Amino acid sequence: MRILVEPRRQPSRRLWTLTPILALVLTMAIATALFAALGYDAADSFMAFFVSPLTDLTGLTELAVKGAPLLMIAAGLAMAFRAGVSNIGAEGQLIMGAVAGGGVALAFWEQSGPWILPLMALAGIGGGMAWAAIPAFLRVRFAVSEILTSLMLTYVADLFLNLLVYGPWRDPDGMNFPQSRLFNDDETLGILVDGTRLHTGTLVALVLALAVWVVMTRSLLGFRIRTVGASAAAARYAGFGNDRVIWFTLLASGGLAGLAGLFEVAGPIGQIIPQITPGYGFTAIIVAFLGRLHPLGIVPAALVVALSYIGGENAQVLVGLPKAVTGVVQGLLLFILLASDFLVRYRLRLARRAGAAA
């Protein structure tokens, strides 16, 4: 007996959209069993990890605050991935957006006025785009893999940020510690609900995700992106420029990541520090695939991933689960999702040795 892997002629579309939910449910079940196996009360652990962040205003708003950058970045990445452009460097584009937009804030720290924040946002988008333009240029002009260039530019961006924060941007009253001045009130995002950290950037993130959805489904540009991703040769035959799609998707995903970075420094952080992102640019890749590269699927996907972080913290505080559990749950989710994708596309068939001998 052996197992044959056969592609399904017509993978079920319904299954394709349902598997992320199935994966989530399965992850919750396995994770809870794991908590119990580790010697923690299964019900308490489950509640602390998956439910407690959803039960009060603070938890829900924190979910939005954590999910917003993931959502914005993942929406941009989904466009790029759809076109077959592997922008792995959103983390670096986020940092450069924060640097450019935050630089505007520091330059005008004595000024006030409603014009500063939009200017910072534009600079943030520009910073992210500029950083993404490098891999775009190298790919289009010299056919250099954007996977490598975008990823490696992340480390350059990180070091550049450090150079600024440890050097010229250090707060003159900050005892030499590596932090910039605090941004003034006109340079920080407004709070939507008093007593929480829910900032206006979360709304913008949602609007932008919807905008990406409109572009992808209702515009010729979106059609081109999808065609290029599905078959570069077919796209060329149809007269769609491959290069333009590469430029557009990299600039758009870079700009969105840059804006996400600006929202972090102008929102929850309120200044420029050496660590402005706990890996949002990389986590957003998971979010994009969990959301099936669909702008509307990415909204719940961002919230689910945000929940896994916040739930992990709650589980440490409330039941004393170790931090590693967070990573295990995220890994489980991704693994089960990928495995179920495989099973949607292929089927396993047991074959008799005799029958398959030929």
Next chain:
Amino acid sequence: MLHVDRRRLLLGAAALGTTALAGRILPARAAGPFQIGFLYVGPVGDFGWSYQHDKGRKAVEAKFGDQVKTSFVESVAEGPDSERVIRQLASGGSQLIFSTSFGFMNSALKVAKQFPAVKFEQATGYKTAPNVAEYNGRFYEGRAVCGAIAGHVSKSGVIGYVGSFPIPEVVMGINAFTLAARKINPAIKVKVIWVNSWFDPGKEADAAKSLIDQGADIICTHTDSSAIVQTAEARGVHAFGQDSDMKQFGPNAHLTAIVNHWDDYYIARTKAAMDGSWKEQSVWEGLKDGIVEMAPYGPGVTDAARAAAEATRTGIIAGTLHPFTGPVKDNKGTVRIAAGATPGDADLFKQDWYVEGVQA
């Protein structure tokens, strides 16, 4: 877009349906044991900075037993995540919160404003508030003891130093170490490699290997993992442990280690918070008060090195020796501390220059 609605519904239903159940684990405020929350920047499992803070937490539990209930969150990223965790601890009923990394300072201050009844203890930093105290160890004193040993033990005259971030805390450690080493052997050079992380065993080991390849026969570190001592042991050179006694990771390599000892401070502050005598303060204590301790000297410490180390240690405790007594020149030749002068604490905290002999 049916699937989206379904997924949202699912989440919503899960949230609503289980709200009632959640009540049973969300802790009730006040009443019951005194709740203390701890925030760590690294993992507690291995030796190092966070491990030592967690030892302090356990000491508090051992001392007060059922009177207290502690909880902790490990590997918290500095920045916006820390604010959420501190808020979660405070709103979850913690009455005293220890946030144990510099990058948590502004977050602790923000949350402290909204929870005036909760007491906050911020390890390393420079801002305090009516309900935020700040505490730190004079680790540069331990560095001077290490430097005295290195001055005697190093044969190549090159010492490798793995740095985390060039903040004043780390800079003054490098300087105290180098000054003490060059007091014994004026030819000593200290090469610094920055790894831009507090805890990254892979990077730390790579930095150590690179320094050994550049001729270093002793590796010193200001990062939190045991990778440095392990690498030194494998390559047959010496190393100093950091934060914890790391002898077991390199029995031959380990010369000594600066051991952070928070137990007594944590017990004292918990007691103060419980009996109402807690006050805002800024504490910076070292070898004399026991926050900084030296691990037992390893087999690589020669008799001469041991004598020099002990003279430095006892001198600092007695107050007759200050690691930064002038004249001190920076590595560009400018005199920074005049002959016979000792810098005040404020000057130490502004140190952004390296002493003669440092290549950073």
